[in-house]
Amino acid sequence: MTLAGTTTSTAPSTSASLATLDHVTRRYGSVTALDDVSLTIEPGTILGLLGPNGAGKTTLISLLQGLRRATSGRVELFGGNPADPRSRQGLGSTPQETALPPTLRTSEVIDFVGAHFERRVPTAELAEEFGLETLLKRQTGSLSGGQKRRLSVALAFVGNPRLVLLDEPTTGLDVDARRTLWNALRRQHERGATVVVTSHYLEEIEALAERVVVMGNGRVLADDSLPAVLGRVGQRLVRLESPQIDRIAELDGVVRREAGEDGSETLVVQDSDDFITRLVHAGLPFRGLSVRGATLEEAFLSLTEPHGSAAPDASAAPDTNKETV
Numbered sequence: 001m002t003l004a005g006t007t008t009s010t011a012p013s014t015s016a017s018l019a020t021l022d023h024v025t026r027r028y029g030s031v032t033a034l035d036d037v038s039l040t041i042e043p044g045t046i047l048g049l050l051g052p053n054g055a056g057k058t059t060l061i062s063l064l065q066g067l068r069r070a071t072s073g074r075v076e077l078f079g080g081n082p083a084d085p086r087s088r089q090g091l092g093s094t095p096q097e098t099a100l101p102p103t104l105r106t107s108e109v110i111d112f113v114g115a116h117f118e119r120r121v122p123t124a125e126l127a128e129e130f131g132l133e134t135l136l137k138r139q140t141g142s143l144s145g146g147q148k149r150r151l152s153v154a155l156a157f158v159g160n161p162r163l164v165l166l167d168e169p170t171t172g173l174d175v176d177a178r179r180t181l182w183n184a185l186r187r188q189h190e191r192g193a194t195v196v197v198t199s200h201y202l203e204e205i206e207a208l209a210e211r212v213v214v215m216g217n218g219r220v221l222a223d224d225s226l227p228a229v230l231g232r233v234g235q236r237l238v239r240l241e242s243p244q245i246d247r248i249a250e251l252d253g254v255v256r257r258e259a260g261e262d263g264s265e266t267l268v269v270q271d272s273d274d275f276i277t278r279l280v281h282a283g284l285p286f287r288g289l290s291v292r293g294a295t296l297e298e299a300f301l302s303l304t305e306p307h308g309s310a311a312p313d314a315s316a317a318p319d320t321n322k323e324t325v
C-alpha cells in the first residue's frame with residue numbers, strides 16, 4: 001500500500017525542500033501573528049510545530065495552505081505559490097469537522113474527496129489504515145467526535161500527498177483514540193510521508209516528531225531535533241524561601257533565579273532531584289519548597305532571554321503540575 005510518499009502532482013518543483021517560509025511576517029491589524037519566521041520543510045520528516053495558544057501555528061499552516069497571504073516575506077510550496085491550486089495538488093490537510101456533510105456516508109465522503117486527486121488511495125485501503133472499516137456505511141453526522149477526527153485526518157492522506165499539514169489533529173480525543181491516530185501517522189511516516197503537525201502538547205510531539213519547531217509570540221523559539229528540544233524544555237522551577245538564598249542560588253544546577261513578589265525566590269534548575277539533594281546536603285535553611293515543571297512557553301522564552309527578563313513569576317504560577325516536597 002502506498003498511501004503516501006509518492007509524487008502525484010503536476011506542481012512545479014524547483015527545490016529539494018517541499019515548502020519554505022523566508023522571513024515571513026503576517027499581521028492581522030495590529031496583531032503580529034508571525035514575526036519574521038523562516039522555515040524549510042524537508043521531505044520524509046514529521047515536523048512538530050509546538051507552541052501555546054496564539055503562538056502563530058495555525059497562521060503558519062494557513063499560509064502554507066494558500067488560505068492566507070504573508071504580509072511580507074516569501075512562502076513557497078513545492079517550488080510554487082501556495083495560492084496557486086496547481087501547487088496545492090500535492091498537499092493534504094484536514095478539513096474542519098463541521099465541513100463533513102452530515103448526510104453523506106463515510107465511504108461517500110472519502111470517494112468525494114478522493115475524486116479530486118489524480119492518484120487517490122482506494123477507499124478500502126484508507127479505511128483500513130485509519131480504522132474506519134466499520135464506519136464506512138455510517139452517515140458522518142452520526143459519528144462521534146473522535147471518529148470524525150479520524151476521518152478528517154484520513155482525508156488528508158487520500159490523494160497520496162507529498163506533504164500533509166495537520167493542525168491539532170488529536171485535540172479532544174481520548175487517550176486510546178489519540179494513540180490509534182498516532183500509530184496511523186507513524187505508519188504513514190515509515191512509508192515516507194512528510195507531515196507537519198501542530199500541537200499544544202509536548203507529549204504528542206514527543207510521540208510523533210523527529211524535528212520540533214517551538215513557536216511563541218509569532219516567532220520560532222527553537223528549531224531542532226526532538227532530543228535537543230526535550231533537553232531544553234526539561235527545566236523545573238523550584239520555589240522556596242530562605243535567609244540564605246544567595247548561597248542556595250550558587251549551588252550547581254541553578255540555571256536562573258527570580259524573586260517573587262511574596263518574598264519567595266524561584267530557582268530554575270535542570271534537574272530538581274539533583275538540586276534538592278544538593279540543597280539538603282549543603283545544610284542551608286529553607287522553607288515552603290515546591291517544584292513544578294516550566295511550561296513550554298516559560299522554558300523557551302526564558303532561554304531566549306539571556307538575563308532571564310522573561311522569567312516566570314512563580315507566585316502567579318498555576319497549581320497544575322505542582323509537587324510539594
Ligand SMILES: Nc1ncnc2c1ncn2[C@@H]1O[C@H](COP(=O)(O)OP(=O)(O)OP(=O)(O)O)[C@@H](O)[C@H]1O
Nearest residue numbers: 028031032033051052053054055056057058059060
Ligand atoms: N483572523 C484573525 N484576525 C485577527 N487576529 C487573528 C486572526 N487569526 C489569528 N489571529 C491572532 O494571531 C495570533 C496567532 O494566532 P494563531 O491562531 O495563528 O495561533 P495558534 O498558535 O494556532 O493558536 P492556538 O493554539 O490557540 O490555535 C493570535 O494572537 C490570534 O489572536
